[in-house]
Amino acid sequence: MRHTTPPPVPQRLRDMLKDYPEHLQTLQAALNRAVEKPSTGIPLVEQAVWALEGTLTRFAVDAREETNLAESGGDPAAIAEAKAKERLMFQASSSNGGMRLGLMDDLWDYL
Numbered sequence: 001m002r003h004t005t006p007p008p009v010p011q012r013l014r015d016m017l018k019d020y021p022e023h024l025q026t027l028q029a030a031l032n033r034a035v036e037k038p039s040t041g042i043p044l045v046e047q048a049v050w051a052l053e054g055t056l057t058r059f060a061v062d063a064r065e066e067t068n069l070a071e072s073g074g075d076p077a078a079i080a081e082a083k084a085k086e087r088l089m090f091q092a093s094s095s096n097g098g099m100r101l102g103l104m105d106d107l108w109d110y111l
Contacts, residue, residue, distance in 0.1 A: 010106035056093035063089040
């Protein structure tokens with residue numbers, strides 16, 4: 001079945017990243033690009049997963065950089081906040097965290 005809209009960001013990721021709406025927008029944009037201009041010969045669901053994986057990996061790397069900056073600043077509150085964000089982003093990008101729990105089902109069902 002061909003949909004007129006791209007798949008939504010899987011619910012598990014929306015729940016995990018609810019406090020980061022800009023991240024959800026970035027993930028949605030990555031999904032949009034994946035389904036609007038798919039590569040031939042690669043299943044669309046795989047392309048959508050790769051788009052999410054790449055974006056989530058970037059979030060995790062950026063969060064690690066934010067933690068490094070906070071640590072160099074020495075503010076305990078900023079460090080704690082950055083570390084919490086870093087943990088969340090790594091969990092969201094991990095194969096046993098946000099990326100696989102229900103993700104494939106959501107995309108398979110939609111696509």
